[in-house]
Amino acid sequence: MKRRYNPCHYCNGKVTERPVVVDYRWGSNLLAVIENVPAGVCEICGERYFKAEVVKAMERAAHSRAKTRQTVTVPVRQLKVA
Numbered sequence: 001m002k003r004r005y006n007p008c009h010y011c012n013g014k015v016t017e018r019p020v021v022v023d024y025r026w027g028s029n030l031l032a033v034i035e036n037v038p039a040g041v042c043e044i045c046g047e048r049y050f051k052a053e054v055v056k057a058m059e060r061a062a063h064s065r066a067k068t069r070q071t072v073t074v075p076v077r078q079l080k081v082a
Contacts (some may be wrong), residue, residue, distance in 0.1 A: 005040035012046030032062040
């Protein structure tokens with residue numbers, strides 16, 4: 001089901017739906033990579049928009065205890081600015 005989106009809030013570009021990969025973060029302890037997320041993406045600036053039902057589905061997926069398809073190692077770095 002294709003969702004409808006308003007023009008981009010930032011550049012007024014056309015927003016069309018396409019699947020994206022989301023690095024979903026919840027607090028400082030949960031990071032989940034969620035694939036195939038339907039998002040409205042601005043064709044000019046690339047800004048992404050998510051409908052409420054999609055955000056709720058991402059929350060359920062991120063907190064699910066179901067077996068994951070894949071696990072990745074993510075390096076954690078600390079920025080030191082002089």
